[in-house]
Amino acid sequence: MEKFYRYEDLWRFTKDVFCSMACSAHDAELAATCLLRADLRGIDSHGVARLNGYVRLWEAKRANTRPQMEVVHETPSTAVLDGDSGLGLVVAPFAMDLAIRKAKNVGSGWVAVRNSNHFGIAAHHAMRAVDEEMIGIVMTNASALVAPTFSIERLLGTNPICVAIPSGDEPPFVADLATSTAANGKLEILQRKNEQAPRGWIQDKDGNISINPHELKAGGALLPLGSDREHGSHKGYALGALVDIFSGVLSGANFGPWVPPFPSYVAIPENMPGKGIGHFFGAIRIDGFRKADEFKRDMDQWLARFRNAIPAKGHEKVLVPGDPEREMEVIRRKMGIPLLHAVAENLDYLAGNFKILPVS
Amino acid sequence: MEKFYRYEDLWRFTKDVFCSMACSAHDAELAATCLLRADLRGIDSHGVARLNGYVRLWEAKRANTRPQMEVVHETPSTAVLDGDSGLGLVVAPFAMDLAIRKAKNVGSGWVAVRNSNHFGIAAHHAMRAVDEEMIGIVMTNASALVAPTFSIERLLGTNPICVAIPSGDEPPFVADLATSTAANGKLEILQRKNEQAPRGWIQDKDGNISINPHELKAGGALLPLGSDREHGSHKGYALGALVDIFSGVLSGANFGPWVPPFPSYVAIPENMPGKGIGHFFGAIRIDGFRKADEFKRDMDQWLARFRNAIPAKGHEKVLVPGDPEREMEVIRRKMGIPLLHAVAENLDYLAGNFKILPVS
Numbered sequence: 030m031e032k033f034y035r036y037e038d039l040w041r042f043t044k045d046v047f048c049s050m051a052c053s054a055h056d057a058e059l060a061a062t063c064l065l066r067a068d069l070r071g072i073d074s075h076g077v078a079r080l081n082g083y084v085r086l087w088e089a090k091r092a093n094t095r096p097q098m099e100v101v102h103e104t105p106s107t108a109v110l111d112g113d114s115g116l117g118l119v120v121a122p123f124a125m126d127l128a129i130r131k132a133k134n135v136g137s138g139w140v141a142v143r144n145s146n147h148f149g150i151a152a153h154h155a156m157r158a159v160d161e162e163m164i165g166i167v168m169t170n171a172s173a174l175v176a177p178t179f180s181i182e183r184l185l186g187t188n189p190i191c192v193a194i195p196s197g198d199e200p201p202f203v204a205d206l207a208t209s210t211a212a213n214g215k216l217e218i219l220q221r222k223n224e225q226a227p228r229g230w231i232q233d234k235d236g237n238i239s240i241n242p243h244e245l246k247a248g249g250a251l252l253p254l255g256s257d258r259e260h261g262s263h264k265g266y267a268l269g270a271l272v273d274i275f276s277g278v279l280s281g282a283n284f285g286p287w288v289p290p291f292p293s294y295v296a297i298p299e300n301m302p303g304k305g306i307g308h309f310f311g312a313i314r315i316d317g318f319r320k321a322d323e324f325k326r327d328m329d330q331w332l333a334r335f336r337n338a339i340p341a342k343g344h345e346k347v348l349v350p351g352d353p354e355r356e357m358e359v360i361r362r363k364m365g366i367p368l369l370h371a372v373a374e375n376l377d378y379l380a381g382n383f384k385i386l387p388v389s
Numbered sequence: 390m391e392k393f394y395r396y397e398d399l400w401r402f403t404k405d406v407f408c409s410m411a412c413s414a415h416d417a418e419l420a421a422t423c424l425l426r427a428d429l430r431g432i433d434s435h436g437v438a439r440l441n442g443y444v445r446l447w448e449a450k451r452a453n454t455r456p457q458m459e460v461v462h463e464t465p466s467t468a469v470l471d472g473d474s475g476l477g478l479v480v481a482p483f484a485m486d487l488a489i490r491k492a493k494n495v496g497s498g499w500v501a502v503r504n505s506n507h508f509g510i511a512a513h514h515a516m517r518a519v520d521e522e523m524i525g526i527v528m529t530n531a532s533a534l535v536a537p538t539f540s541i542e543r544l545l546g547t548n549p550i551c552v553a554i555p556s557g558d559e560p561p562f563v564a565d566l567a568t569s570t571a572a573n574g575k576l577e578i579l580q581r582k583n584e585q586a587p588r589g590w591i592q593d594k595d596g597n598i599s600i601n602p603h604e605l606k607a608g609g610a611l612l613p614l615g616s617d618r619e620h621g622s623h624k625g626y627a628l629g630a631l632v633d634i635f636s637g638v639l640s641g642a643n644f645g646p647w648v649p650p651f652p653s654y655v656a657i658p659e660n661m662p663g664k665g666i667g668h669f670f671g672a673i674r675i676d677g678f679r680k681a682d683e684f685k686r687d688m689d690q691w692l693a694r695f696r697n698a699i700p701a702k703g704h705e706k707v708l709v710p711g712d713p714e715r716e717m718e719v720i721r722r723k724m725g726i727p728l729l730h731a732v733a734e735n736l737d738y739l740a741g742n743f744k745i746l747p748v749s
Contacts, residue, residue: 103677180699227619268628273691334645
């Protein structure tokens with residue numbers, strides 16, 4: 030079912046596809062690097078498997094591959110960026126770099142983005158800040174799949190929060206989490222295998238617990254982190270909500286049930302209050318608080334203490350957020366990236382369509 | 390079991406107690422207002438029921454009621470504040486006001502605090518920013534009760550995150566959530582009633598599921614939001630961890646298992662890497678991103694959409710974070726604050742001890 034591909038080969042091919050969509054060479058490289066970072070880190074749902082989805086967004090004229098991005102409002106530490114309907118894969122690095130520049134000047138930088146599209150995995154963007162000895166913070170809203178606690182309506186996306194924190198000798202802390210109990214990608218895996226979902230991931234159209242992974246098609250919803258009120262779903266709901274407000278309302282993008290969907294065949298919501306989807310980026314200089322070497326010394330102590338915590342029976346070790354993805358990246362850079370047959374076929378189709386060299 | 394007290398009477402009494410602990414009149418008023426805000430909002434575990442705990446911290450010389458707070462490092466948008474071992478109830482408003490001043494100057498302000506003590510409820514501090522047309526963000530670490538996913542060790546506090554967001558005509562969004570599945574206060578209620586805890590709140594000393602609310606005394610731990618790996622406990626763990634790092638590591642306070650406990654009879658950890666407990670405060674000017682009236686218009690639309698969402702069967706309405714606490718505050722300002730007999734007795738004891746007029 031799976032075949033392995035070299036990262037470099039997939040990168041060249043993905044870049045060629047973005048170039049064929051009229052991206053500049055610079056933007057195509059940015060977008061390919063971002064998209065493939067998901068495959069490297071094992072987040073297969075957000076990698077080249079989605080390349081065709083971006084192509085279709087562009088074909089449907091919902092994504093602009095030659096955006097004129099514009100800072101529409103700013104203070105020394107804050108800004109709103111209009112992404113001009115650009116690919117999120119290109120808009121996000123631009124916004125993060127703007128946040129980093131502001132942090133260099135005044136200690137921290139915060140950029141809300143409107144009029145963008147899906148930006149791949151948040152961790153890739155947040156880690157740009159870590160390279161500059163800064164904490165990186167990234168959020169985005171997305172089309173609604175999650176029901177607030179006590180509701181039967183889908184009003185929030187899986188709205189991730191990512192925080193990446195630099196360190197000294199220990200590998201860094203990189204938390205990148207959907208604010209729903211289960212990400213949609215995990216549901217898609219169960220759908221393909223026709224397996225049941227655990228209780229606590231999904232509700233049906235009336236708000237009852239469901240284990241049917243196809244329930245969303247029948248009007249059901251994903252549940253916020255916490256699953257039910259007794260286990261704190263009101264907290265997951267609150268977290269998803271604040272991601273929506275920071276990304277959508279602070280920026281002037283769409284929010285709640287009005288966020289436009291990624292699949293180009295799904296209709297755009299009516300009476301949209303803003304522009305495109307919204308993101309939020311933050312960069313904090315660690316030496317805005319303490320000398321960098323003191324922070325790194327303490328951060329290393331923190332990381333070592335948690336990585337060496339006593340595991341429960343049946344578990345080999347205790348992980349720090351980002352450890353599994355970093356370990357996967359090392360493996361896949363060496364061993365290659367496995368693609369399902371259907372995904373590989375789809376890349377061949379794109380090669381034929383754009384008359385570019387297929388990936389081998 | 391319960392008797393009702395007027396807010397004004399409890400406030401006068403609480404202020405007198407703090408004055409008796411050598412607080413200045415100004416600090417005693419700040420502390421009383423903060424502590425009683427918890428009772429008003431229905432967070433009884435963090436209100437006057439804890440007054441005696443603060444007295445004991447002071448008696449044990451673990452809290453300094455005449456602190457010389459000092460900004461030890463800063464940039465235009467960031468600072469570290471040393472609380473000089475002051476009461477968190479007094480240090481926190483000072484730190485939040487510093488964040489607000491920085492936001493007025495450069496769009497946002499971020500203050501990490503070391504060498505502090507427990508600060509009551511985070512929402513009270515975050516809402517100071519809302520009064521200034523800013524988003525308020527507040528975090529704090531606390532002594533370790535929560536085990537990371539896959540571990541049997543208690544390494545994190547219930548580490549809350551609070552975000553308060555201004556609005557126009559609709560009441561504001563105020564999310565204030567412990568990053569554990571259940572707050573310790575809820576466990577204490579079950580302990581008093583000798584009732585079982587729901588599965589998913591606690592594990593025993595070996596990492597097995599437990600429903601015994603006394604399990605923490607036997608080496609057990611609270612579980613991160615999500616309860617278990619299948620339901621996303623690694624996300625709750627990541628959130629609690631980042632609160633710990635922002636509050637403890639960025640500031641130079643203690644972190645992880647080294648955060649000192651609130652009860653004065655519990656020993657201080659050995660080899661503490663920092664000073665006191667840590668907090669983190671943020672203030673973001675909404676007009677650092679958009680015109681305030683545009684933001685408020687969209688925020689009102691967001692709030693109205695969620696408050697009017699279709700409820701599931703058995704639920705009257707869908708809530709926005711902060712709604713229950715705001716409604717409780719209206720009731721209790723009018724009807725008074727109910728105190729358990731044991732709490733009222735304890736206040737009488739303090740009145741006798743400090744020779745001040747008892748609360749009636």
